[in-house]
Amino acid sequence: MFIGYKSSKSKKILIMNSKGGAGKSSLTMAMARLFSSKNIKTELIDLDPQNTSYFWGGNNKEIRTQTFLTSSRVPFSLALKLELDTELTIIDTPSNFNKFELDKYLSLADKIILPLQASPIDLHSILGFIKNLIASPVYKKRNIPVCFVITRYKGRVGDLELMHRVLNKLKYPIIGVMSESDAYQSLFIDEDVKVFQYLDKNLWVEIERWINI
Structure with missing residues:
Protein backbone atom coordinates (compact mmCIF):
# COMPACT_ATOMS: atom_id res chain seq x y z
CA MET A 1 0.00 0.00 0.00
CA PHE A 2 1.28 3.45 -0.90
CA ILE A 3 0.61 6.84 0.67
CA GLY A 4 1.53 10.43 -0.13
CA TYR A 5 5.02 11.64 0.75
CA LYS A 6 3.85 14.15 3.31
CA SER A 7 1.49 11.65 4.91
CA SER A 8 4.26 9.12 5.47
CA THR A 28 23.34 8.13 0.42
CA MET A 29 24.01 4.62 -0.86
CA ALA A 30 26.00 3.63 2.22
CA MET A 31 23.22 4.79 4.54
CA ALA A 32 20.53 3.02 2.51
CA ARG A 33 22.50 -0.22 2.56
CA LEU A 34 23.31 0.11 6.26
CA PHE A 35 19.74 0.60 7.43
CA SER A 36 18.18 -1.91 5.04
CA SER A 37 20.68 -4.51 6.28
CA LYS A 38 19.26 -3.91 9.77
CA ASN A 39 15.75 -4.72 8.51
CA ILE A 40 14.69 -1.07 8.63
CA LYS A 41 12.30 -0.44 5.73
CA THR A 42 14.25 2.09 3.65
CA GLU A 43 13.40 4.07 0.53
CA LEU A 44 15.72 6.21 -1.56
CA ILE A 45 14.69 9.26 -3.57
CA ASP A 46 17.13 10.71 -6.09
CA LEU A 47 16.59 14.35 -7.11
CA ASP A 48 19.86 14.54 -9.05
CA PRO A 49 19.43 14.41 -12.85
CA GLN A 50 22.47 12.09 -13.01
CA ASN A 51 20.40 9.48 -11.13
CA THR A 52 23.46 7.79 -9.60
CA SER A 53 21.70 6.76 -6.39
CA TYR A 54 18.56 5.76 -8.26
CA PHE A 55 20.44 3.59 -10.75
CA TRP A 56 22.63 1.72 -8.26
CA GLY A 57 20.08 1.62 -5.48
CA GLY A 58 17.68 -0.12 -7.82
CA ASN A 59 20.07 -3.08 -7.93
CA ASN A 60 19.20 -3.90 -4.33
CA LYS A 61 15.86 -5.59 -3.82
CA GLU A 62 15.70 -4.39 -0.20
CA ILE A 63 15.71 -0.70 -1.18
CA ARG A 64 12.85 0.91 -3.08
CA THR A 65 14.15 3.74 -5.27
CA GLN A 66 12.48 6.64 -7.02
CA THR A 67 13.69 9.59 -9.06
CA PHE A 68 12.16 13.03 -9.50
CA LEU A 69 13.22 16.30 -11.12
CA THR A 70 12.22 19.39 -9.17
CA SER A 71 11.87 21.21 -12.51
CA SER A 72 8.81 19.06 -13.16
CA ARG A 73 5.47 20.88 -13.18
CA VAL A 74 3.95 18.06 -11.16
CA PRO A 75 4.13 18.78 -7.40
CA PHE A 76 6.51 16.53 -5.53
CA SER A 77 3.80 15.48 -3.09
CA LEU A 78 1.66 14.22 -5.97
CA ALA A 79 4.42 12.59 -8.01
CA LEU A 80 5.97 10.48 -5.29
CA LYS A 81 4.39 7.91 -3.01
CA LEU A 82 6.01 5.97 -0.19
CA GLU A 83 5.10 2.52 1.01
CA LEU A 84 2.96 2.63 4.12
CA ASP A 85 5.47 0.77 6.29
CA PHE A 97 20.87 24.49 -7.11
CA ASN A 98 19.35 27.93 -6.62
CA LYS A 99 17.61 29.40 -3.57
CA PHE A 100 14.17 28.49 -4.89
CA GLU A 101 15.21 24.86 -5.31
CA LEU A 102 16.85 24.94 -1.87
CA ASP A 103 13.53 25.85 -0.31
CA LYS A 104 11.89 22.96 -2.16
CA TYR A 105 14.45 20.51 -0.80
CA LEU A 106 14.16 21.82 2.73
CA SER A 107 10.39 21.33 2.66
CA LEU A 108 11.02 17.58 2.25
CA ALA A 109 13.33 17.03 5.22
CA ASP A 110 13.03 16.07 8.86
CA LYS A 111 16.82 16.19 9.23
CA ILE A 112 19.73 17.24 7.00
CA ILE A 113 23.19 15.73 6.62
CA LEU A 114 25.81 17.93 4.95
CA PRO A 115 28.65 15.81 3.50
CA LEU A 116 31.87 17.60 2.59
CA GLN A 117 35.46 16.72 1.85
CA ALA A 118 38.25 17.72 4.24
CA SER A 119 39.77 20.46 2.11
CA PRO A 120 40.00 24.28 2.29
CA ILE A 121 38.06 24.58 -0.98
CA ASP A 122 35.17 22.46 0.28
CA LEU A 123 35.24 24.26 3.62
CA HIS A 124 34.96 27.65 1.92
CA SER A 125 32.10 26.37 -0.24
CA ILE A 126 30.12 24.91 2.66
CA LEU A 127 30.37 28.13 4.66
CA GLY A 128 28.83 30.03 1.76
CA PHE A 129 26.13 27.42 1.44
CA ILE A 130 25.28 27.58 5.13
CA LYS A 131 24.67 31.33 4.78
CA ASN A 132 22.01 30.53 2.19
CA LEU A 133 20.65 27.73 4.34
CA ILE A 134 20.09 29.80 7.45
CA ALA A 135 18.63 32.63 5.36
CA SER A 136 15.98 30.31 3.91
CA PRO A 137 12.48 31.09 5.22
CA VAL A 138 11.66 27.38 5.07
CA TYR A 139 14.64 26.54 7.27
CA LYS A 140 13.78 29.33 9.71
CA LYS A 141 10.19 28.18 9.97
CA ARG A 142 10.93 24.48 10.39
CA ASN A 143 14.22 24.70 12.36
CA ILE A 144 15.49 21.48 10.77
CA PRO A 145 18.32 19.65 12.63
CA VAL A 146 21.58 19.66 10.64
CA CYS A 147 24.88 17.79 10.99
CA PHE A 148 28.14 17.37 9.04
CA VAL A 149 29.83 14.21 7.79
CA ASN A 168 32.99 23.62 15.59
CA LYS A 169 32.23 27.36 15.66
CA LEU A 170 28.89 26.60 14.06
CA LYS A 171 25.93 25.08 15.87
CA TYR A 172 25.87 21.91 13.74
CA PRO A 173 27.81 18.86 14.99
CA ILE A 174 30.35 16.85 13.01
CA ILE A 175 29.09 13.32 13.60
CA GLU A 191 25.11 -7.42 -1.56
CA ASP A 192 27.90 -7.79 1.03
CA VAL A 193 27.67 -5.14 3.78
CA LYS A 194 30.58 -6.33 5.92
CA VAL A 195 32.29 -3.00 5.21
CA PHE A 196 30.28 -1.48 8.08
CA GLN A 197 31.85 -3.93 10.52
CA TYR A 198 35.41 -2.79 9.96
CA LEU A 199 35.44 0.63 8.29
CA ASP A 200 34.47 3.90 10.01
CA LYS A 201 32.42 2.05 12.62
CA ASN A 202 32.08 5.13 14.84
CA LEU A 203 30.52 7.08 11.98
CA TRP A 204 27.75 4.54 11.39
CA VAL A 205 27.01 4.26 15.11
CA GLU A 206 26.70 8.04 15.33
CA ILE A 207 24.52 8.27 12.22
CA GLU A 208 22.12 5.74 13.72
CA ARG A 209 22.10 7.63 16.99
CA TRP A 210 21.59 11.01 15.32
CA ILE A 211 18.77 9.81 13.08
CA ASN A 212 17.31 7.99 16.10
CA ILE A 213 15.57 5.18 14.33
Missing part, protein backbone atom coordinates in the same frame (compact mmCIF):
# COMPACT_ATOMS: atom_id res chain seq x y z
CA LYS A 9 5.51 8.79 9.04
CA SER A 10 8.96 7.68 7.88
CA LYS A 11 11.95 9.75 8.93
CA LYS A 12 13.09 11.80 5.95
CA ILE A 13 16.82 12.54 5.74
CA LEU A 14 18.12 15.03 3.17
CA ILE A 15 21.70 14.58 1.94
CA MET A 16 22.71 17.98 0.63
CA ASN A 17 25.65 20.10 -0.50
CA SER A 18 25.61 22.65 -3.31
CA LYS A 19 29.16 21.70 -4.35
CA GLY A 20 29.81 18.76 -6.65
CA GLY A 21 32.13 15.94 -5.60
CA ALA A 22 31.16 16.12 -1.93
CA GLY A 23 30.32 12.42 -1.73
CA LYS A 24 26.54 12.80 -1.53
CA SER A 25 25.69 9.71 -3.57
CA SER A 26 28.28 7.55 -1.81
CA LEU A 27 26.93 8.56 1.59
CA THR A 86 8.54 2.72 5.21
CA GLU A 87 10.56 3.74 8.24
CA LEU A 88 13.37 5.76 6.65
CA THR A 89 13.52 7.84 3.47
CA ILE A 90 16.89 9.10 2.25
CA ILE A 91 16.91 11.90 -0.31
CA ASP A 92 19.93 12.56 -2.55
CA THR A 93 20.09 16.08 -4.00
CA PRO A 94 21.92 17.58 -6.98
CA SER A 95 24.63 20.24 -6.89
CA ASN A 96 24.45 23.84 -8.09
CA ILE A 150 33.42 14.54 6.55
CA THR A 151 33.69 12.41 3.39
CA ARG A 152 36.49 10.97 1.26
CA TYR A 153 38.96 11.44 4.10
CA LYS A 154 42.47 10.40 3.07
CA GLY A 155 44.06 10.37 6.52
CA ARG A 156 45.69 13.80 6.56
CA VAL A 157 45.40 14.89 10.18
CA GLY A 158 45.95 18.56 9.40
CA ASP A 159 42.98 18.63 7.03
CA LEU A 160 40.70 17.12 9.64
CA GLU A 161 41.93 19.51 12.34
CA LEU A 162 41.10 22.45 10.08
CA MET A 163 37.57 21.19 9.54
CA HIS A 164 36.98 20.78 13.26
CA ARG A 165 38.51 24.11 14.11
CA VAL A 166 36.23 26.01 11.72
CA LEU A 167 33.04 23.93 11.79
CA GLY A 176 31.86 11.39 11.88
CA VAL A 177 34.33 10.75 9.09
CA MET A 178 33.85 8.58 6.00
CA SER A 179 37.17 7.33 4.64
CA GLU A 180 38.22 7.43 1.00
CA SER A 181 38.10 3.67 0.54
CA ASP A 182 37.34 1.47 -2.45
CA ALA A 183 35.41 -0.77 -0.05
CA TYR A 184 32.49 1.65 -0.19
CA GLN A 185 32.22 1.21 -3.94
CA SER A 186 31.26 -2.41 -3.33
CA LEU A 187 28.01 -1.16 -1.81
CA PHE A 188 26.91 -0.03 -5.26
CA ILE A 189 27.30 -3.44 -6.89
CA ASP A 190 27.54 -6.05 -4.13
Whole structure:
Protein backbone atom coordinates (compact mmCIF):
# COMPACT_ATOMS: atom_id res chain seq x y z
CA MET A 1 0.00 0.00 0.00
CA PHE A 2 1.28 3.45 -0.90
CA ILE A 3 0.61 6.84 0.67
CA GLY A 4 1.53 10.43 -0.13
CA TYR A 5 5.02 11.64 0.75
CA LYS A 6 3.85 14.15 3.31
CA SER A 7 1.49 11.65 4.91
CA SER A 8 4.26 9.12 5.47
CA LYS A 9 5.51 8.79 9.04
CA SER A 10 8.96 7.68 7.88
CA LYS A 11 11.95 9.75 8.93
CA LYS A 12 13.09 11.80 5.95
CA ILE A 13 16.82 12.54 5.74
CA LEU A 14 18.12 15.03 3.17
CA ILE A 15 21.70 14.58 1.94
CA MET A 16 22.71 17.98 0.63
CA ASN A 17 25.65 20.10 -0.50
CA SER A 18 25.61 22.65 -3.31
CA LYS A 19 29.16 21.70 -4.35
CA GLY A 20 29.81 18.76 -6.65
CA GLY A 21 32.13 15.94 -5.60
CA ALA A 22 31.16 16.12 -1.93
CA GLY A 23 30.32 12.42 -1.73
CA LYS A 24 26.54 12.80 -1.53
CA SER A 25 25.69 9.71 -3.57
CA SER A 26 28.28 7.55 -1.81
CA LEU A 27 26.93 8.56 1.59
CA THR A 28 23.34 8.13 0.42
CA MET A 29 24.01 4.62 -0.86
CA ALA A 30 26.00 3.63 2.22
CA MET A 31 23.22 4.79 4.54
CA ALA A 32 20.53 3.02 2.51
CA ARG A 33 22.50 -0.22 2.56
CA LEU A 34 23.31 0.11 6.26
CA PHE A 35 19.74 0.60 7.43
CA SER A 36 18.18 -1.91 5.04
CA SER A 37 20.68 -4.51 6.28
CA LYS A 38 19.26 -3.91 9.77
CA ASN A 39 15.75 -4.72 8.51
CA ILE A 40 14.69 -1.07 8.63
CA LYS A 41 12.30 -0.44 5.73
CA THR A 42 14.25 2.09 3.65
CA GLU A 43 13.40 4.07 0.53
CA LEU A 44 15.72 6.21 -1.56
CA ILE A 45 14.69 9.26 -3.57
CA ASP A 46 17.13 10.71 -6.09
CA LEU A 47 16.59 14.35 -7.11
CA ASP A 48 19.86 14.54 -9.05
CA PRO A 49 19.43 14.41 -12.85
CA GLN A 50 22.47 12.09 -13.01
CA ASN A 51 20.40 9.48 -11.13
CA THR A 52 23.46 7.79 -9.60
CA SER A 53 21.70 6.76 -6.39
CA TYR A 54 18.56 5.76 -8.26
CA PHE A 55 20.44 3.59 -10.75
CA TRP A 56 22.63 1.72 -8.26
CA GLY A 57 20.08 1.62 -5.48
CA GLY A 58 17.68 -0.12 -7.82
CA ASN A 59 20.07 -3.08 -7.93
CA ASN A 60 19.20 -3.90 -4.33
CA LYS A 61 15.86 -5.59 -3.82
CA GLU A 62 15.70 -4.39 -0.20
CA ILE A 63 15.71 -0.70 -1.18
CA ARG A 64 12.85 0.91 -3.08
CA THR A 65 14.15 3.74 -5.27
CA GLN A 66 12.48 6.64 -7.02
CA THR A 67 13.69 9.59 -9.06
CA PHE A 68 12.16 13.03 -9.50
CA LEU A 69 13.22 16.30 -11.12
CA THR A 70 12.22 19.39 -9.17
CA SER A 71 11.87 21.21 -12.51
CA SER A 72 8.81 19.06 -13.16
CA ARG A 73 5.47 20.88 -13.18
CA VAL A 74 3.95 18.06 -11.16
CA PRO A 75 4.13 18.78 -7.40
CA PHE A 76 6.51 16.53 -5.53
CA SER A 77 3.80 15.48 -3.09
CA LEU A 78 1.66 14.22 -5.97
CA ALA A 79 4.42 12.59 -8.01
CA LEU A 80 5.97 10.48 -5.29
CA LYS A 81 4.39 7.91 -3.01
CA LEU A 82 6.01 5.97 -0.19
CA GLU A 83 5.10 2.52 1.01
CA LEU A 84 2.96 2.63 4.12
CA ASP A 85 5.47 0.77 6.29
CA THR A 86 8.54 2.72 5.21
CA GLU A 87 10.56 3.74 8.24
CA LEU A 88 13.37 5.76 6.65
CA THR A 89 13.52 7.84 3.47
CA ILE A 90 16.89 9.10 2.25
CA ILE A 91 16.91 11.90 -0.31
CA ASP A 92 19.93 12.56 -2.55
CA THR A 93 20.09 16.08 -4.00
CA PRO A 94 21.92 17.58 -6.98
CA SER A 95 24.63 20.24 -6.89
CA ASN A 96 24.45 23.84 -8.09
CA PHE A 97 20.87 24.49 -7.11
CA ASN A 98 19.35 27.93 -6.62
CA LYS A 99 17.61 29.40 -3.57
CA PHE A 100 14.17 28.49 -4.89
CA GLU A 101 15.21 24.86 -5.31
CA LEU A 102 16.85 24.94 -1.87
CA ASP A 103 13.53 25.85 -0.31
CA LYS A 104 11.89 22.96 -2.16
CA TYR A 105 14.45 20.51 -0.80
CA LEU A 106 14.16 21.82 2.73
CA SER A 107 10.39 21.33 2.66
CA LEU A 108 11.02 17.58 2.25
CA ALA A 109 13.33 17.03 5.22
CA ASP A 110 13.03 16.07 8.86
CA LYS A 111 16.82 16.19 9.23
CA ILE A 112 19.73 17.24 7.00
CA ILE A 113 23.19 15.73 6.62
CA LEU A 114 25.81 17.93 4.95
CA PRO A 115 28.65 15.81 3.50
CA LEU A 116 31.87 17.60 2.59
CA GLN A 117 35.46 16.72 1.85
CA ALA A 118 38.25 17.72 4.24
CA SER A 119 39.77 20.46 2.11
CA PRO A 120 40.00 24.28 2.29
CA ILE A 121 38.06 24.58 -0.98
CA ASP A 122 35.17 22.46 0.28
CA LEU A 123 35.24 24.26 3.62
CA HIS A 124 34.96 27.65 1.92
CA SER A 125 32.10 26.37 -0.24
CA ILE A 126 30.12 24.91 2.66
CA LEU A 127 30.37 28.13 4.66
CA GLY A 128 28.83 30.03 1.76
CA PHE A 129 26.13 27.42 1.44
CA ILE A 130 25.28 27.58 5.13
CA LYS A 131 24.67 31.33 4.78
CA ASN A 132 22.01 30.53 2.19
CA LEU A 133 20.65 27.73 4.34
CA ILE A 134 20.09 29.80 7.45
CA ALA A 135 18.63 32.63 5.36
CA SER A 136 15.98 30.31 3.91
CA PRO A 137 12.48 31.09 5.22
CA VAL A 138 11.66 27.38 5.07
CA TYR A 139 14.64 26.54 7.27
CA LYS A 140 13.78 29.33 9.71
CA LYS A 141 10.19 28.18 9.97
CA ARG A 142 10.93 24.48 10.39
CA ASN A 143 14.22 24.70 12.36
CA ILE A 144 15.49 21.48 10.77
CA PRO A 145 18.32 19.65 12.63
CA VAL A 146 21.58 19.66 10.64
CA CYS A 147 24.88 17.79 10.99
CA PHE A 148 28.14 17.37 9.04
CA VAL A 149 29.83 14.21 7.79
CA ILE A 150 33.42 14.54 6.55
CA THR A 151 33.69 12.41 3.39
CA ARG A 152 36.49 10.97 1.26
CA TYR A 153 38.96 11.44 4.10
CA LYS A 154 42.47 10.40 3.07
CA GLY A 155 44.06 10.37 6.52
CA ARG A 156 45.69 13.80 6.56
CA VAL A 157 45.40 14.89 10.18
CA GLY A 158 45.95 18.56 9.40
CA ASP A 159 42.98 18.63 7.03
CA LEU A 160 40.70 17.12 9.64
CA GLU A 161 41.93 19.51 12.34
CA LEU A 162 41.10 22.45 10.08
CA MET A 163 37.57 21.19 9.54
CA HIS A 164 36.98 20.78 13.26
CA ARG A 165 38.51 24.11 14.11
CA VAL A 166 36.23 26.01 11.72
CA LEU A 167 33.04 23.93 11.79
CA ASN A 168 32.99 23.62 15.59
CA LYS A 169 32.23 27.36 15.66
CA LEU A 170 28.89 26.60 14.06
CA LYS A 171 25.93 25.08 15.87
CA TYR A 172 25.87 21.91 13.74
CA PRO A 173 27.81 18.86 14.99
CA ILE A 174 30.35 16.85 13.01
CA ILE A 175 29.09 13.32 13.60
CA GLY A 176 31.86 11.39 11.88
CA VAL A 177 34.33 10.75 9.09
CA MET A 178 33.85 8.58 6.00
CA SER A 179 37.17 7.33 4.64
CA GLU A 180 38.22 7.43 1.00
CA SER A 181 38.10 3.67 0.54
CA ASP A 182 37.34 1.47 -2.45
CA ALA A 183 35.41 -0.77 -0.05
CA TYR A 184 32.49 1.65 -0.19
CA GLN A 185 32.22 1.21 -3.94
CA SER A 186 31.26 -2.41 -3.33
CA LEU A 187 28.01 -1.16 -1.81
CA PHE A 188 26.91 -0.03 -5.26
CA ILE A 189 27.30 -3.44 -6.89
CA ASP A 190 27.54 -6.05 -4.13
CA GLU A 191 25.11 -7.42 -1.56
CA ASP A 192 27.90 -7.79 1.03
CA VAL A 193 27.67 -5.14 3.78
CA LYS A 194 30.58 -6.33 5.92
CA VAL A 195 32.29 -3.00 5.21
CA PHE A 196 30.28 -1.48 8.08
CA GLN A 197 31.85 -3.93 10.52
CA TYR A 198 35.41 -2.79 9.96
CA LEU A 199 35.44 0.63 8.29
CA ASP A 200 34.47 3.90 10.01
CA LYS A 201 32.42 2.05 12.62
CA ASN A 202 32.08 5.13 14.84
CA LEU A 203 30.52 7.08 11.98
CA TRP A 204 27.75 4.54 11.39
CA VAL A 205 27.01 4.26 15.11
CA GLU A 206 26.70 8.04 15.33
CA ILE A 207 24.52 8.27 12.22
CA GLU A 208 22.12 5.74 13.72
CA ARG A 209 22.10 7.63 16.99
CA TRP A 210 21.59 11.01 15.32
CA ILE A 211 18.77 9.81 13.08
CA ASN A 212 17.31 7.99 16.10
CA ILE A 213 15.57 5.18 14.33
